[in-house]
Amino acid sequence: MKKGRLFIVSGPSGVGKSTVLRALLEQRENARFSVSATTRPAREGEIDGVDYHFVAEETFRDGIARDEFLEYAEYVGHFYGTPKKFVEAALDAGQDIILDIEIQGAAQVEKRSPEAVSIFIGPPSWAELERRLTARGTNTPEDIQRRLARAKVEIQNASAYDYFVVNGSLAEAVRELDAIMTAEHCKPKDFLPLLADA
């Protein structure tokens, strides 16, 4: 069986990344999101192993010590991380894994998993990103300016990614992400058995 590939996807707040990724997964049966481990308690309705792998803090700290995470971070008193073993098992089973992650986490994964493919989703323009952040209706003007400023910092890192997708229209962004995933499965090293057989 052909191994799956690990795709890292980053993008600034308001760019529409979640919508794009949900639509992408609708049309790629063989791809799924990675499930993070966390030390925060499960909320009502959350299912262990589906929404998160819920683990005790001691277990998480042991995992860090044993280098069992592709990346991890502490956020308001709780740990969040991507467990290597679940990702590896899914890839071995031929599934593509999508890691929806911010730029610091992406850099950690790239270091531990150099064969991962990284994709940055950017806005068509700053004006459009501001418009989308405003249209949500839940952000204060200060909040919007803070997110815009952060987006401009994040995009400086975009050239370190393997691919850059502009989310101008949803359909076009999904088409490009889908093409990237297909193209990444056309690498000669995936066909070494055939080549060796020559």
Added chain:
Amino acid sequence: MKKGRLFIVSGPSGVGKSTVLRALLEQRENARFSVSATTRPAREGEIDGVDYHFVAEETFRDGIARDEFLEYAEYVGHFYGTPKKFVEAALDAGQDIILDIEIQGAAQVEKRSPEAVSIFIGPPSWAELERRLTARGTNTPEDIQRRLARAKVEIQNASAYDYFVVNGSLAEAVRELDAIMTAEHCKPKDFLPLLADA
């Protein structure tokens, strides 16, 4: 305007490369084949600048001396080559150029144009390649064995290509080539103006 990309496509005799490329160009408006220069006389119905750029041998030799070809070769007394200037003009006009070329020519182009993207089209199996060569009905058994032997040498070079596409089904091969072309237009360097604007 976004610059076009240069795609080098190679594959053994009988793999169905021409059929795949014709179908691919049907669905990618912005892509076209490179037109070679040659010193052989035009045959009836051939149009200068469409089928070939027909040039005098002296002109061709001058071009070689001035490094005006991405690649060239001599074949049964005539020169054939890919003129840089036509390729560059098309790329600057935003067109993708496909260079259908065997492995020695591909290596020459890669050296002169390192940003070119190379794709090797391989058969799903040796048995299937033999079947296709036989099905043509125009090859002698010795001819078929010679082509098969050459295919096995050529495929040893496939790992030097950026991509490997198996032509099992026509639709699937076209879909993969199309995805590769789309993905190659999603490189961060194509978006430097946007990134610099941040």
